[in-house]
Amino acid sequence: VQLQASGGGLAQIGGSLRLSCAVSGRSLSSHGMGWFRQAPGKEREFVAAITWRTGRTRYADSVKGRFTISREYVQDTLYLQMNSLKVEDTAVYYCASRQGNTWLPDASNEYPYWGQGTLVTVSS
Secondary structure (H helix, E strand, O other): OEEEEEOOEEEEOOOOEEEEEEEEOOOOOOEEEEEEEEOOOOOOEEEEEEEOOOOOEEEOOOOOOOEEEEEEOOOOEEEEEEOOOOHHHOEEEEEEEEEOOOOOOOOHHHOOEEOOOEEEEEEO
């Protein structure tokens, strides 16, 4: 599975950005997909995940109600819509994939496939 993340950039506090992750190389019907982020000097942390086939989702408490994960079948693309951005959302965001869609883990080591990351900077 190959993953290509894009859509990062500079946003103001309270603003919005949408990240995309183009996926190729394998059928995704049995996959779970996730977004993680890593701020400078911090460990990589879970943001959100979705099962490709059923669309079941899971979110970190820190982004619930502000971020929405979704997927688009025809173009095999994963999205992360980020609204009401805060300074603490500043990080490099990574998309990730794993086989298996019965549960959505929040541990990064459960996802063997990773994109290259896209930087999101939120400032005033």
